[in-house]
Amino acid sequence: MTGLTIHIVAFDIPYPANYGGAIDVFHKIRSLHSRGVAIILHCFQYNQRAQAPELEDFCSKVYYYPRNTAFRAHLSYLPYTVYSRKNELLLSRLCADNYPVIFEGLMSCFYLGHPKLKNKVKIYRESNIEHDYYMELFKATHKWSAKPFYLVEALKHRWFEKKITNATLSLVVSTNDCNQLKRRYPGSRIEFMPSFHPHDEISSLTGLSDYALYHGNLSVAENENAAIYLSENVFSKLPCRCIISGMNPSARLIHVVEQYSNIELIANPEDVEMEALVRDAQINILVTGQTTGLKLKLLNALYSGRHVVVNSNMLAGSGLDAFCHIANDSQAQIALCNKLMQMPFTGQMIEERRNSMSLTYSNSANAEKLIALLTSCIK
Numbered sequence: 001m002t003g004l005t006i007h008i009v010a011f012d013i014p015y016p017a018n019y020g021g022a023i024d025v026f027h028k029i030r031s032l033h034s035r036g037v038a039i040i041l042h043c044f045q046y047n048q049r050a051q052a053p054e055l056e057d058f059c060s061k062v063y064y065y066p067r068n069t070a071f072r073a074h075l076s077y078l079p080y081t082v083y084s085r086k087n088e089l090l091l092s093r094l095c096a097d098n099y100p101v102i103f104e105g106l107m108s109c110f111y112l113g114h115p116k117l118k119n120k121v122k123i124y125r126e127s128n129i130e131h132d133y134y135m136e137l138f139k140a141t142h143k144w145s146a147k148p149f150y151l152v153e154a155l156k157h158r159w160f161e162k163k164i165t166n167a168t169l170s171l172v173v174s175t176n177d178c179n180q181l182k183r184r185y186p187g188s189r190i191e192f193m194p195s196f197h198p199h200d201e202i203s204s205l206t207g208l209s210d211y212a213l214y215h216g217n218l219s220v221a222e223n224e225n226a227a228i229y230l231s232e233n234v235f236s237k238l239p240c241r242c243i244i245s246g247m248n249p250s251a252r253l254i255h256v257v258e259q260y261s262n263i264e265l266i267a268n269p270e271d272v273e274m275e276a277l278v279r280d281a282q283i284n285i286l287v288t289g290q291t292t293g294l295k296l297k298l299l300n301a302l303y304s305g306r307h308v309v310v311n312s313n314m315l316a317g318s319g320l321d322a323f324c325h326i327a328n329d330s331q332a333q334i335a336l337c338n339k340l341m342q343m344p345f346t347g348q349m350i351e352e353r354r355n356s357m358s359l360t361y362s363n364s365a366n367a368e369k370l371i372a373l374l375t376s377c378i379k
Contacts, residue, residue: 004374005038005060007094007101011085011108013043013064015052017198018271019217019247020296021127024173025104027196031367033058042093044085044108065090079130079156080149081107091116100374106130106157106164113166121377124167127195129177129292131158136290140221142252164188168377171370176317177292193370194318195296196363199303202354208344209282209306211241212337215274216286216297218267219248226287228256233330234285236260240341245269245277278305283340285309285333291316298324299361302353306345309336319360323353 010025017026029039041059045051046067055062065087076083091111094101100121103109107130112122131154138150164170165185171193172178178192214230216223227244235242236259244257245266257265269277278284284301291313298315301308302323310324311333325340327333358365 003036004371005040005097005099006032006374007040007042007099008104009090009094009101009108009111010041010043010104011081012047013045013049013052013055014041015054016271020195021105023197023296024125024127024195027198027363028367028370029055029058031196031363032370035367035371037371040093040099042090044087063090063093074149077156077159078110079107079153079160081130081153081157082110082160086110094120100168100378103167106161109160109163113163121168121374122166123374123377124164124170126164126170126172126177126181128173129161129180131155131161132292133290136292137221140225140289142221169373171373174292174317175319178317191373193366194361195299196366197296197299197303197361199299200363201303202350202357203279203304204306204345204350204353205279206345206347206350208342209280210341211243211281212238212283212285212341213243213245213277213281213305214285214287215245215278215300217248218244218246218250218253222288222290224250224253225289227253229330230285230287230333231256231260231263234333234337235263237330237334238262238337238341240282240337243277243281245274275304281305282345283307283309283337285337286314287311287333288313302357307340307343309333309340320357323357 012022014022014025017023039059040061041055042063044067045064051064068084073084074080085108095116102123102125103112104125105127111117134150134154134157138147138154141147165188170190172181172190173195175192178190182190214227218224218227242263243266247268249265249267257263278300284305286298295314308324310326311328312326315321325336327336
């Protein structure tokens with residue numbers, strides 16, 4: 001038991017842990033709780049995401065706050081994603097004790113620089129270089145009505161990012177992001193700590209399977225574009241069964257997939273079904289146009305899947321290159337998939353992942369590191 005009590009301010013309700021940000025937050029909570037850390041969780045409720053009694057198994061207290069989604073929240077000089085999470089009750093609860101606070105993502109950082117928290121230990125948990133992320137969404141989206149929002153958010157986040165200098169410590173999910181923030185804020189304490197994830201051990205299967213898989217939150221423009229690219233340029237050229245699976249596919253993606261008899265779209269699978277799809281695939285193929293953050297679906301594929309094919313952007317700052325097959329254009333991706341569909345996944349490959357990935361991506365090791373960092377900040 002550590003005797004440590006902390007606040008965690010989450011931008012969303014982190015259960016169910018079914019998308020990137022929620023996965024990191026929930027499994028961080030789970031891992032810290034298992035080591036005796038008492039957690040006071042504050043989370044914002046929106047998008048019809050229900051309050052989660054399951055969180056009470058890991059947290060001493062759980063508070064929910066409504067997000068201000070009124071139009072006037074867009075009119076602030078602050079990013080909408082930040083200003084919409086302003087809540088005076090949250091501030092008063094953070095001020096009520098001397099416990100450290102972890103602010104999850106820039107969007108939860110409205111109070112990071114507040115004078116009332118000046119003497120409190122404050123940890124900024126980075127998940128993306130947000131202005132780069134929104135600029136990429138601006139470029140990627142096919143919804144013209146969304147482009148102005150993404151562009152304005154990118155500009156506002158670029159200005160707001162300097163607020164992280166108020167943090168006692170920043171914990172960053174990729175080495176690329178870490179280096180970028182260190183260059184911009186040389187006076188701040190910034191450390192690399194990869195995302196927490198659902199896997200406490202490698203569970204990949206040996207042998208062969210008969211399909212290739214792409215998975216992700218398909219309502220995100222980046223992932224939708226990746227799924228369409230793979231459908232039109234890679235999956236449709238393969239002689240095997242191919243599956244695309246994820247949350248809330250658009251009519252556009254559904255229409256594209258319907259053109260190809262060897263591609264199946266599985267929308268909104270339950271967690272157990274998604275886990276089985278990743279585990280049983282012969283190939284998990286993952287491509288992206290963005291280099292910021294750490295792609296949690298990559299960790300998911302490496303911990304529970306067989307062969308993993310990626311483009312270079314997917315690996316940026318992860319240090320996972322040795323465990324993936326890299327191909328940056330459709331012809332190379334087709335050739336790799338044809339080769340790997342015939343190549344059994346072996347026990348030796350599993351052991352290599354187990355021995356090397358645990359050095360950096362172990363939830364247990366990273367929870368111990370986080371506790372040590374928090375303790376050093378308190379002293």
